[in-house]
Amino acid sequence: MKQPLNIFWFRRDLRLDDNVGFYQALKSDYPVLPIFIFDSEILDKLPEDDARVTFIYETLQNMRDTLQREYDSSIAMFYGKPVDIYKQLIEAYDVHSVYTNHDYEPYARDRDSNIKKLLSTHDITFKTFKDQVIFEKDEVVKKDGDPYVVYTPYMKVWKEQFKTHDLEIFYTNSFLNNVVKHSRLPNLTLSDIGFKKSSQSIADYTVTPSLIQDYEAKRNFPAKDATSRLGPHLRFGTVSIRKMAKKAIAEDNEIFWQELIWREFFMQILWHFPHTAKDSFKSKYDRIEWRNNEAEFKKWCDGQTGYPLVDAGMRQLNETGFMHNRVRMLVGSFLCKHLLIDWRWGEAYFAEKLHDYEMASNVGNWQWVAGSGVDAAPYFRIFNPTTQIDKFDKNKTYIKTYVSEFDTDDYAEKMVDHKEARERCLKTYKEAVS
Template sequence: MKQPLNIFWFRRDLRLDDNVGFYEALKSDQHVLPIFIFDSEILEKLPEDDTRVTFIYNTLQKMRSTLQDEHDSSIAMYHGKPLEIYKQLVNEYDIKEVYTNHDYEPYAKERDEEIKEFLKKQGIEFKTFKDQVIFEKDDIVKSDGTPYKVYTPYMKLWKATFKDHDFKIYYTNDYLDNLVKNSRLPNLSLADIGFKKSHQEIKDYTVTPTLIQDYEKTRNFPAKDSTSRLGPHLRFGTASVRKMVKKAIAEENEIFWQELIWREFFMQILWHFPHTAKDSFKPKYDRIEWRNNEEEFKLWCDGQTGYPLVDAGMRQLNKTGFMHNRVRMLVGSFLCKHLLIDWRWGEAYFAEKLHDYDMSSNVGNWQWVAGSGVDASPYFRIFNPTTQIEKFDKDRKYIKKYVPEFDTDNYVEQMVDHKEARERCLKVYKEAVS
């Protein structure tokens, strides 16, 4: 006789505590089998030493060890297409309900709908919960029910709504004994899923009271390296957004709090306007005659543009999988405005390299610098990559760290003249959007 149970499906919520779907599953009237699926649809597009895959794998192994040592349970690991894995699970177990947390990206929405329909035919309910955000979908909309397209009014209503919000942390410790008692659930190695250990690593995040209090003073200066490194941990759920908001409120730091709100703003934009993953939010911007010079794109990717702050940012990204946020805006603007290369090329490169890649924020920010998105930088705002140095790295500490040949005869010449590139950009953009 097959074992009756409920399933909790871990995805981008890789933590045992303050995990809404996991909490609700554990409180259900069946023992819970936790699972993770290495989705072959996603993995086949990634390089074999992808740092994010190593990070996910190592995090899951730590979670498995905790459950094995303390609760005589584990997490069952699978590799393949999620629908095929669920067909296998239905044959192995008497599944009553499947619990998981919402995922908002276009592929995830399609995948979940497919799983939901399959399970429904088996008489199994598919229950999903809000976990990776405070507010989602239609939680923060205008009075007429339409979504906000500008950040500031969205942020103000977000904060006003939060004051009346039933805010709580979902502690799971009291319910972990409701897990299936089996510490030898299926496991996988990195090689089993076609990967090898990455030479890069995702650093732990730092959200100390001092960092939050000093955030506004230090966040724009890449040499200080005083950002929280929270991005990948929110992306993969190793950090709880509720606990992070609680910290921001405790330190009364509006700027840190508002960065968390930006993340949710872009998420709801992608939810309401899924076409923006590939097309400009403002359709007339898809009329831009991009130059799309492949040789120039490669120089940008390699950090060989001759503009030291741009090159430092790209080399930091290639070497570490991270780039300081202030520098991200500059390198994005340089690609779209100085080189007239389609923002989608840059977005795809960041998607491959960034440890904290999140489709909604990446697309939102790339469309911002290109001028094509919601609440975008106007197309005639073109960062000067030289004067930006004086503002944000005047001692050249960040530049010297990543471009050691800077200020020597070995440094490459500027690939384009700023003034000429600016005039060319304004002409091309004006022709497309006016």
């Protein structure tokens, strides 16, 4: 006789505490089998030394160690297509319900829909919960129910609703004894899933009172180590958004607040307008005749444009998997406006390289610099990559950190003239969108 149990499926929520779906599963009437699926549909497209995969793997091993040491349990690890894994689980166990947390990206929505259909044919319920955001889907909308497509009014309503929002923390410690008692659940190695340990590492986040209070004054200067590095931890759920919101409350810092709200703004945009993952929000911008020169794209990718702040940013990305937010805007603008290369090319490159890659924010920000998205910069706003140095890296400290040959004869010549590229961009955009 198989033991009846519930499954909790870890995904973008790699923590044992303040995890809504895990908390709800642990409070249920059946023991909980925690699982994680290394999804071959996603992993097979990534390089074998991807730092994010190493990070996910090592985080899960630490979680397994905690459950083994303290609760005589573990996390069952699988590799393959989620539907195939669930067919195996249904065969192996008497599954009553599957618990997990919401995921809002187009692929995830289709995947979850297919899993729900499969489970329903076996009378297994599929229960999902809000966990990675404060407000989701239709929770912050206009009075007529339409979604906001401009940030500022969204932000104001978000803040108003937050004032009356019960920011509950979901402590699991009292319920962790309800995990399945089996400390030798299936495990995997990195090589089992086709990967090897990355030479890059994902930095710990820093959200100290001093960082939050200094955030506005320092955040635009890439040479200063003044960013929280929260991105990957929010992306993979190694930190709780509710606990970060409590820190923002404690420090009462508007700029830090707004970074959290921007993330949710872009997530609800992707939810309401899933086509924007591939198509321009403003459809007329898909009429732009991009040059899409592959040799020029490679120079941009390699940080060999001859514009030192652009090159420093791209080299930082390639070397570390991180790029300062101010510089992200500049390199994005340079690709779309100076080189007239489709924003989708840049978005895909960032998706491959950024440790904190999150589809909603990445697509939203790329469409912003291209002028094609919601709340976008007007197409005639074209960052000057030289004057940006005077504003944000006057002593060239950041540039010299990543462009070692800067100010020598070995440094690349400018691949385009700023004035000529600007005029070409304005003409091309005007013809497309007028």
